[in-house]
Structures are given as structure tokens and as C-alpha cells.
Amino acid sequence: MTDRPSVLVVDDKENMCHLVARILGDAYQVKTVEDGARALALIRTREFDVVVTDIRMPGADGFEVLRAIKQHAPDTEVILMTAYATVPRAVEAIKEGAYDYLSKPFDPDEVSLVVARALERKQLKAQAASLRRELNGVYGFQNLIGKSAPMRALYGLLERAAGLAITVLITGETGTGKELVARAIHHHGPRKNKPFIAVNCGALPSELIESELFGHVRGAFTGAGETKMGLVEAASGGTLFLDEIGELPLAVQVKLNRMLQDKEVRRVGEATARRIDVRVITATHRDLKAEVAAGRFREDLYYRLNVFPVQLPPLRERREDIPLLAMHFVQKAAKTYRLPVDGLEPEALRVLTGYAWPGNVRQLENAIERAVAITSGTRVGTSALPPEVLGESQGAVANDPLVKLPFREAVDLVRDRASRDYLIALLREFGGNVTRAAERAGMERESLHRLLKRFGLRSDDFKEPAA
Structure with a gap:
């Protein structure tokens, strides 16, 4: 058994078969046949990675070979050769599924390059197909997706956290999916049938945040026309997720710390405290240790929150997850907008994997959603990707x-x-x-x-x- 990719060369001229075999022989396992009929018989019994075939041959011509291959082994890439090259024939060959078209006489390096690219396309197509199979949850934890080493380590950590009634602090860059992780912990634990209340601490007005979290009684302040339950009480029995906890005002941090310590909540303007049973998960993109040192975050609250820390890796540190995530977002967007898009072109997949994604998973999802929305066919191509993604990829190639x-x-x-x-x-x-x-x-x-x-x-x- 050989480790080298297999190439079938079909041409009715023996010297042409030998020439192509010499060009490719060092890198590939090459088989040659000298007419289309023998090629048709061979491809029914054996699969090749790439087939290089002449167009004009006695018996079965190159187009017949192409059609037979696409019927029997659609993943095999086909390159057509001819001394009678015309643009219409090239277009016709590509429409019927050929990867590329070579005009005789050709430069040996041109043959090597086209075959190498055809093989790379085949491998990328196989990778894209495997992504669809992998999206069955084998490489995920609840709604999280990824099979990289950092993600597999994360799944083990989350599995442990989900089964414990413990306070979790999730840290990571913006866009890494901190709320998704919090929801995964909740839905994988014993409180999954109870409420999950998410609060963005940075989005609440500072003068109302205490009332929103802890509630208030009628007349507690101007505008408090009726008694209101806070979000902490609303989450009782379930999970309270405090996103961007670093944005919480110091005065409210004091009350939150007391709530976590005593398992009680006191509504604004109320003298009596109420017992609560709520699991607290917090998240931030800030360095809370630095915030404590700067006097912007209470040290006692930091240690009370940082009982079970979970650090999310940025997308650039788990690039092997990008194809899987991209395919998931394609399927998600296609379903949302009811579009017939079902995959990514190999070149688009390569560009996505090569980009640094400073906005992490959120940026990737937004880019794919836009790409699906403007794609007219069934596969997302590079032309549908955002300019910044293409620009960095092209710049990397230029400086290579x-x-x-x-x-x-x-x-x-x-x-x-x-x-x-x-x-x-x-x-x-x-x-x-x-x-x-x-x-x-x-x-x-x-x-x-x-x-x-x-x-x-x-x-x-x-x-x-x-x-």
C-alpha cells in the first residue's frame, strides 16, 4: 500500500503518457492507459485521487471519461488535456465537473501545479464533507462546538462544573462565547428545568441596576409606583448569569457579595430579607485582578466569585475548530433565511482558517451569516466573505x-x-x-x-x- 496520492493518466499517445508520468512520478503513484475505453473499465474497479485525460481519443473521449468518473467517483478531480483548446470547450468541461483544463504543449511545472491544486481541492472537499458528519454533537458540549485540544479540555472542566453547586467565573476575550458556556453549564446540570436569567451588567443604567437585580418595594424611590421582584429572585431555583461583572458599580458589588454570603436578598426599601436558592455564574473580558488592584472591583467579591474559574481560549488558538464552526453557522443561517446554501467552497474554507478573527466566534458567525445571505448558489465562496477577511489572507500569501x-x-x-x-x-x-x-x-x-x-x-x- 502506498502513502502517495494516485493519479490516472489517459492519452492515446504513448509518449504523452510517459511524459506526464515522468513529471508526476516522484510525488504520486501514477497509472497510465492509452485509450478511453480502458480508462472506463479501470475506474469501475479502482478509485483515483486525480485523473488527467486527453479530450480527443478514439473510442471514449475525455468528456465520456469525465462523466463516468463523476458518476462512479464524484470526489475524484479530473483535468482535461487537449491540443485543440478553445474557451467554449474549457467552459463546457468545467461545467461538467472538470477541475481544470490544460492546453498542449504545456510546461512540466504547470502540470505539477494543476495536479497539486486538484489534489488539495479534493482533500478540502473531503474535509468539508466530514464537517457535516461531525456536527452531530460528538465534538460538542451542549451547544458548544469544537474538537481541538483546548476545547476538549474545556468540556471536561464544564462537565465537572455542571454537576456542582459552585460559583463559576468565566473569563475570555469578547466574542469567545461566555454566555453560551454559562447556558451549557446550566442545561447540563440538575437545574436545567429551572430558570436561566442572563443579565448584562454593563447594559443596565447605574441608577437602576440595584433595583433590577434585587427588586424594590412601592415608594422606595421616585418612580417606584409598585413593588417589583428583582432578577435574582426571578432566577430562584435556577441560574443567574451576570455577564460583564466587571462593570458592576462598587455599591452594588457590596450588596451582591452579601447576597452570595448569606443566601438572602433584600429588596430596595424593604427591611426583611428573603431566602433564595440561586446558582450564580459570572463572566467578564476584563482582568479582575487588575481591576481589584486599581480599586474598581472589590477584593472580597473577586475571591467569592473566583471559586471555579473557566478561561475560554480565543479562536486564533484553536484554528482547527474554524471549519467545524463555519459549517455549523452556514447551516444555521441557511435555516434562518430559508436559503439552499449547504456548504463552503474549499478556497473559502482555507481563507476562513487563515484569518486571525480578533472578534472570535461572534465575528466568525456574523461573517458567515452575511456570506450566506448574499450567496446565490449552494456553496459559500470567497467573493461572499468580508473584505477584512480576504485582505488579511491575501496579504499573508503575498508576504509568504x-x-x-x-x-x-x-x-x-x-x-x-x-x-x-x-x-x-x-x-x-x-x-x-x-x-x-x-x-x-x-x-x-x-x-x-x-x-x-x-x-x-x-x-x-x-x-x-x-x-
């Missing part, structure tokens, strides 16, 4: 040191980088279990061992330490 290398060296370097990154992700996924990793990769165990040795990787480095 690869452009200073000869073509073949650049291709080899990129292939080696991608191979090593793939192997690292694979070993992490299976905790260094080479047998399971080889099964996922679709190769023999010995082949995977050879690759690991080639890239200086040790499976033992990815195994969990013994307890």
Missing part, C-alpha cells in the same frame, strides 16, 4: 517566503509542512495510538511509522501520562 523559492522546492516544503501538521493532529486525536491513527489515515501501521520517523515524531510524546 515561499514565493522566493523555485516552484518544486516550494511545493515540497508546503507538502512537508502539511504532512507534519496532519500527523501531529492525528496523534493528538488518538493519544499516540498508532493503530487507530493509521486506521483514520487509511494506511498500514508500518507506513505510518515510516512517516513519523521521517518527520521526527514519536507516538509516545502524545500519550497521556500514567496516573
Whole structure:
């Protein structure tokens, strides 16, 4: 069994088959046949990653080969060759599913580049297809999505927090999904059938925040025409989520600290305290330790809130989750707007993964929602992505040191980088279990061992330490 991608070359001229085979032979497992009929018979018994076929051949021509491949193995990419290239024929070939079109005579480097890109497209399409399968909740906790190492560690932490009646402080950059995490903790715990009340402390007017949280009695202040229950009491039996807790005024911090200590709440203007049973989860994008040092946050309240801290990773630190999140948001937006969009073009997926996402998951969701809304077909392409996303991606490509290398060296370097990154992700996924990793990769165990040795990787480095 070979580790190299497979390419079928079809041309009725023997010298052309040999030429293409020589060009591709170092990087691919190449099979050649000299007429379309034999190619049709071969593709019914074996699947290839890429097929490079001449258009004008006796018997079955290149278009017949193309149609047969798309019927039998639609994921195989097809490149058509011809000495009679015209724009209409090129358009016709691409409309029927060809990846690209080569005009004879061609430069050897052109063949290598087109085949490499076709293979990359096939791999990205396979990745996009697997994303749909993964969105069944296997890689999630409640409504959270991600399969990266930081997210898997987070799921374990949240699982523990959900089962305990403990105060949780969620920290992380804006847009990382702090409220979603709070809801996940609530809905995964014993209070899931009780109220979940979310309060944005920064959105409430400072003169009303005490009344909103703790309630008031009639006549407690000007405008208090009737007695009102506060949000803390409304959440009794369930969970109170205080988002942006760092925005809470100092005077209200004192009352909140007392409430957490005594498990009682006193409405504004009322002498009698009321017993409450509420779980409190708070969140902030601020550094509360720094806020305490600056005198803007009470130290005693900070320690009372920071019993079970949960730090959310920014999206740039879990880039491998971006495709999964993007596919989820495509499906969500398509359902909301009742549009027939069901996926992402491979190039769009690559651009999304390469962007830094300073606004984190929220920015990604907004970008995908917009893209789905303006997409006219069934797949989101790069033209639908926001300019800032495209601009950073294009700038990264322009400044890439690869452009200073000869073509073949650049291709080899990129292939080696991608191979090593793939192997690292694979070993992490299976905790260094080479047998399971080889099964996922679709190769023999010995082949995977050879690759690991080639890239200086040790499976033992990815195994969990013994307890």
C-alpha cells in the first residue's frame, strides 16, 4: 500500500503518457492507459485521487471519461488535456465537473501545479464533507462546538462544573462565547428545568441596576409606583448569569457579595430579607485582578466569585475548530433565511482558517451569516466573505517566503509542512495510538511509522501520562 496520492493518466499517445508520468512520478503513484475505453473499465474497479485525460481519443473521449468518473467517483478531480483548446470547450468541461483544463504543449511545472491544486481541492472537499458528519454533537458540549485540544479540555472542566453547586467565573476575550458556556453549564446540570436569567451588567443604567437585580418595594424611590421582584429572585431555583461583572458599580458589588454570603436578598426599601436558592455564574473580558488592584472591583467579591474559574481560549488558538464552526453557522443561517446554501467552497474554507478573527466566534458567525445571505448558489465562496477577511489572507500569501523559492522546492516544503501538521493532529486525536491513527489515515501501521520517523515524531510524546 502506498502513502502517495494516485493519479490516472489517459492519452492515446504513448509518449504523452510517459511524459506526464515522468513529471508526476516522484510525488504520486501514477497509472497510465492509452485509450478511453480502458480508462472506463479501470475506474469501475479502482478509485483515483486525480485523473488527467486527453479530450480527443478514439473510442471514449475525455468528456465520456469525465462523466463516468463523476458518476462512479464524484470526489475524484479530473483535468482535461487537449491540443485543440478553445474557451467554449474549457467552459463546457468545467461545467461538467472538470477541475481544470490544460492546453498542449504545456510546461512540466504547470502540470505539477494543476495536479497539486486538484489534489488539495479534493482533500478540502473531503474535509468539508466530514464537517457535516461531525456536527452531530460528538465534538460538542451542549451547544458548544469544537474538537481541538483546548476545547476538549474545556468540556471536561464544564462537565465537572455542571454537576456542582459552585460559583463559576468565566473569563475570555469578547466574542469567545461566555454566555453560551454559562447556558451549557446550566442545561447540563440538575437545574436545567429551572430558570436561566442572563443579565448584562454593563447594559443596565447605574441608577437602576440595584433595583433590577434585587427588586424594590412601592415608594422606595421616585418612580417606584409598585413593588417589583428583582432578577435574582426571578432566577430562584435556577441560574443567574451576570455577564460583564466587571462593570458592576462598587455599591452594588457590596450588596451582591452579601447576597452570595448569606443566601438572602433584600429588596430596595424593604427591611426583611428573603431566602433564595440561586446558582450564580459570572463572566467578564476584563482582568479582575487588575481591576481589584486599581480599586474598581472589590477584593472580597473577586475571591467569592473566583471559586471555579473557566478561561475560554480565543479562536486564533484553536484554528482547527474554524471549519467545524463555519459549517455549523452556514447551516444555521441557511435555516434562518430559508436559503439552499449547504456548504463552503474549499478556497473559502482555507481563507476562513487563515484569518486571525480578533472578534472570535461572534465575528466568525456574523461573517458567515452575511456570506450566506448574499450567496446565490449552494456553496459559500470567497467573493461572499468580508473584505477584512480576504485582505488579511491575501496579504499573508503575498508576504509568504515561499514565493522566493523555485516552484518544486516550494511545493515540497508546503507538502512537508502539511504532512507534519496532519500527523501531529492525528496523534493528538488518538493519544499516540498508532493503530487507530493509521486506521483514520487509511494506511498500514508500518507506513505510518515510516512517516513519523521521517518527520521526527514519536507516538509516545502524545500519550497521556500514567496516573
